[in-house]
Amino acid sequence: MFSWLKPATVFLRQSSFHQLHTGLKSLPLFKWKTLENSEQLCSCKAVVYASLPCRSSSSLSPEDKFFAPSPYRKKVPKRYGYENKLFDGGPLPRLDEPIKSLKPYKPKDSWSKDRALFGQNDYIDILGDGSVVPKDLIRGPRWLLGWRGNEFQRLIRKMKTVGHLMRDIYPTYYHNNWKRIKFLYKKYNIKRGKRVR
Amino acid sequence: MLGSRLHSIFPVCYTYARIQELHPLLKRFIVRSTSCNQDNLLTEKSLVGVPESSIYVAQRPSIPLITKREIEFPNRYREPKQAWLESLDTLQDEKLGLVDLHPDIFGTYPRIDILHANILWQRWYKKIDYAFVRSRAEMPGGGRKPRPQKKTGLKRQGSIRSPLWRGGGAAFGPRGPQSFYYMLPMSIRTLGLRVALSVKYAQNDLHIVNSLDIPSDDPKFIEDLIDTRFWGFSALFVDDIDIMPRNISLALKELPQFNLMPVYGLNVYSMLKHETLVLTLAAVEKLEKKLLAQMHKPENDVAYKKRH
Numbered sequence: 001m002f003s004w005l006k007p008a009t010v011f012l013r014q015s016s017f018h019q020l021h022t023g024l025k026s027l028p029l030f031k032w033k034t035l036e037n038s039e040q041l042c043s044c045k046a047v048v049y050a051s052l053p054c055r056s057s058s059s060l061s062p063e064d065k066f067f068a069p070s071p072y073r074k075k076v077p078k079r080y081g082y083e084n085k086l087f088d089g090g091p092l093p094r095l096d097e098p099i100k101s102l103k104p105y106k107p108k109d110s111w112s113k114d115r116a117l118f119g120q121n122d123y124i125d126i127l128g129d130g131s132v133v134p135k136d137l138i139r140g141p142r143w144l145l146g147w148r149g150n151e152f153q154r155l156i157r158k159m160k161t162v163g164h165l166m167r168d169i170y171p172t173y174y175h176n177n178w179k180r181i182k183f184l185y186k187k188y189n190i191k192r193g194k195r196v197r
Numbered sequence: 198m199l200g201s202r203l204h205s206i207f208p209v210c211y212t213y214a215r216i217q218e219l220h221p222l223l224k225r226f227i228v229r230s231t232s233c234n235q236d237n238l239l240t241e242k243s244l245v246g247v248p249e250s251s252i253y254v255a256q257r258p259s260i261p262l263i264t265k266r267e268i269e270f271p272n273r274y275r276e277p278k279q280a281w282l283e284s285l286d287t288l289q290d291e292k293l294g295l296v297d298l299h300p301d302i303f304g305t306y307p308r309i310d311i312l313h314a315n316i317l318w319q320r321w322y323k324k325i326d327y328a329f330v331r332s333r334a335e336m337p338g339g340g341r342k343p344r345p346q347k348k349t350g351l352k353r354q355g356s357i358r359s360p361l362w363r364g365g366g367a368a369f370g371p372r373g374p375q376s377f378y379y380m381l382p383m384s385i386r387t388l389g390l391r392v393a394l395s396v397k398y399a400q401n402d403l404h405i406v407n408s409l410d411i412p413s414d415d416p417k418f419i420e421d422l423i424d425t426r427f428w429g430f431s432a433l434f435v436d437d438i439d440i441m442p443r444n445i446s447l448a449l450k451e452l453p454q455f456n457l458m459p460v461y462g463l464n465v466y467s468m469l470k471h472e473t474l475v476l477t478l479a480a481v482e483k484l485e486k487k488l489l490a491q492m493h494k495p496e497n498d499v500a501y502k503k504r505h
Contacts, residue, residue, distance in 0.1 A: 111431075111453035119319045119466030120458060126387055127487050128461040134380070140325035144376040151372045158373075176335045183334070 152184040262407075263294035263478075270489045275300040282478065283404055285411050285445075288418075288425045296405050296478065298398070299485050301492065305395045308388065312396070314381060315389030315465040321377045330370035333358045339365075387491045393468040394484075404428070404475045409436055409457075414447035419455065429472030430454060435463055437479035460484055 109115070125133045135146035143161040144154070155177055159166075166174040263282055271277075277297040284291045298304070333339060339358030346353055360368040381389075397403040411419060423432060431454040434445065439459035449455045458467065460483045468474055476484070 113453075116453055116456055116470075117458070117462075117467065118470070119464040120462040122319050122464045122466070123386060123390060124461050126383060126390070126491055127463060127484070134322065135378075138323050138325075138376075138378070140376065141374050144325055144374055144378075146378055148376050148378040154373060154375070179334055180332070 152181065152188060155181050155184070260293060263296060266297040268297060268299050269486065270299075270301075270493055272300050275304065278304045278398065280398065280403065280405050283406050285406055285409065285422065288422050290426055293407060296481065298481070299489065302391050302485055302488050303394050303398045303403075305388070305391045307396050307399065308392045311385065311389050311392050312465060312469070315386060315393075316469070318379070318381045318386075319464060319466045322379055324377045326371065326375045326377070328371035328375075329373050330367040332368070332370070333360060333366035336366045383491060387488055389465045390463070391488060393465045394474075397468060397474045402429070402473050404473065405481055406475055406477055408442070408477055408479075409434055409445045410442050411444045411448065414444040416448045416451045419445070419448045420452065423455070423473075428475075431471040432456075432473040432475055433458060433467055433471035434475045435460060435480045436477050437483055460487075 121132075121137055122134050124137075138145050141158075143157045147157070149157065159177060159181070163174065163177075166177070268277055278300055280296050280298055280303075281292045282294045282296050284293055333356065336358040339356040341356075343354045343357055344351060354362075356362075356365075358365045360366060394403070411422075423429075434449070434455070434457050436457070437460060439461075441457050446457065449457055454471075456467075456471065460480050463484070
């Protein structure tokens with residue numbers, strides 16, 4: 001496990017594992033013993049204070065564990081001790097699900113087909129022969145082409161143009177529209193002073 | 198009638214001469230082959246790498262080709278503005294003469310407020326907003342009183358679809374498809390066109406060209422032309438009629454910033470969106486005629502409301 005360490009650089013502290021937990025007061029004068037190979041390291045039940053090679057000390061990897069788990073010490077159920085439930089197996093795994101994040105920013109294309117020629121033919125009644133007017137260029141619902149009104153007026157106009165279709169195909173919309181018309185009539189004509197939009 | 202007037206100003210076709218040895222200085226004035234007859238259009242290689250022996254030079258009649266132009270409804274207190282007549286035959290500019298422009302159309306006061314009004318109108322009059330949210334009456338459910346009025350200790354509630362509730366209807370939300378249609382008076386719109394043209398002329402962004410015929414349909418040619426002449430990032434080419442020459446149509450198809458337009462499609466928004474405005478002489482004639490007719494018409498704008 002510590003094969004990358006040179007024997008000369010390893011200093012083994014001969015103290016038991018339990019003594020570490022008692023605190024600094026109990027640190028006795030310890031003898032430093034140099035080891036010649038890594039086998040001697042693993043056999044000692046001790047903490048190794050080894051000089052690590054030049055690496056950044058900010059991140060810990062599984063190799064940087066302070067003690068090697070002994071093969072003789074089996075995991076037996078116990079009522080004492082502290083079980084570290086934090087995941088120390090390394091960086092979190094990349095799952096198959098895509099990482100949720102904001103959509104990548106796409107700047108609008110100012111020179112797309114619509115935007116490049118926006119406004120074309122708006123002055124056709126002046127610069128053309130006069131048969132076409134800008135009102136003819138508007139695309140939208142039939143009851144709104146070349147006309148503007150508040151909500152009440154729009155609903156009445158919608159009923160006039162497509163009411164017969166709504167009654168047959170969309171009866172709920174038809175019913176709700178009439179309800180709204182009655183509501184707005186009372187709001188605009190009976191409750192004076194309310195804002196009309 | 199317009200065509201005949203033009204023919205009297207400059208001839209239909211140019212003649213060509215083949216030169217074996219070309220003086221180095223004359224290379225700047227090399228003219229690509231052009232002809233008004235579209236069947237005889239010659240496709241040539243680009244200027245770089247062409248051997249001297251195969252260079253063509255167009256022999257035009259003596260320049261300037263146009264010295265004076267008739268102006269309708271002349272302004273007796275102001276002299277006409279003048280602009281060069283340029284060509285699109287070569288990468289470098291070749292000035293074919295001077296064109297007189299009406300001062301009331303190309304030299305009006307720069308009314309920024311008129312431009313603003315026109316642009317707002319262009320953006321809003323066609324707009325239809327489809328946003329719609331249901332009110333509490335249109336939401337499903339919500340007819341029953343959730344809990345008794347008194348004694349529960351909780352807030353009194355009449356319906357689960359009240360605007361106070363989560364999932365309830367909107368009290369003053371957007372209601373249905375809404376239009377923003379209105380018309381600016383015709384006089385303001387003509388003034389907008391005139392101001393836009395004047396602003397373009399005053400800022401040297403207006404170029405008048407004899408025709409939109411170019412020698413090759415390669416987009417690189419027109420890109421190099423525009424780069425050489427510093428016409429900017431975007432340009433609007435305006436012609437008399439809506440049928441455009443073949444080469445320029447194919448070349449500008451791949452370039453979205455350079456657009457072709459007939460005179461009847463011209464508008465303030467496009468003129469300000471594109472950095473440069475390139476008008477053909479025929480387009481200038483038609484434009485002036487239409488705008489002056491509007492300026493000097495006897496009817497007033499009150500009748501517009503009845504007509505539209």
